[in-house]
Amino acid sequence: MSLYSILDRIHAQAKQSRLLRDFAVFNRIALAAGFLPSGYVKIAGERFTNLPVCHPMGHYLDAFYQTGYYYTFVGIMQILAACLLLVPRTAMLGAFIYFPIILNICILSLAVRFEGSLITSPLMVLANLYLLCWDYDKLKFILPFYRHETI
Template identity: 30%
Template sequence: MKHSRFIRVLKQSVPTTFRLFLGIVFLIYGLVKLYPGQFGVPGPDAVTTNGEGFVMAWTFFGYSRIYEIMIGLGEIISALLIMIPRTATLGAICYFPIVINVTMVNYVFEIGVQDLSTVMTIMCMILLWLDRDRLLLLLEKREKEETSL
């Protein structure tokens, strides 16, 4: 009896912990992009860095303030959706491509937080996997609607 209770609590607490962690991290990163700005304005010598990945990536992202704001809004919206239980699945769907992009940028440009972004990607994948039945039902429903037209 106690074993099944432990499993039930574990099944509820792990996804909740993942959602809150992912949401808080993206909320922080998103808010920093809005104000004061995470990347800053590139200096005149930024392009002459001989391919240093970090500087090149930051120069690119910092070049357009609007682009930085859009990235920040995407992270904030995904963070809020994933933290609210009713919208958590939609949040994970929105979160996943953003976190994949962040992870790839971190590895390709050697940003230095590859571990964090990898863990975040895996956590989001686990949340999507746990919601796979609901997601498959949506796909099946959509498929039936398309075939009935």
């Protein structure tokens, strides 16, 4: 039995569970709630935090703020990802856009040992991975181990 047929079977069983489906909806709402306020702050051109520049995270966020339109662009992408997550038809695209942003936040938080998101950012990465796995049936065609069956 091939790897993709095993994953197909596991995924099909998981999709039948109401608890797992409700957990996916919860994750979509929770992740959107995490990005809507922070994205809005960036689009509004306000500083994201009041951390002092002597703190490693404060120094990074100050430099990030100073980039100008890149800061705004990240805010727009956060709002876009959050809004897409809230619409069932576009939730997979939202999770796909959300992943690199939250992974970057997580790695940065761990690298500078920022206590403000040492727990939340890895949990958000895991929640986002859950959503990507939830949509495995839509994403499997771009995975390197998936082979199209010939008829």
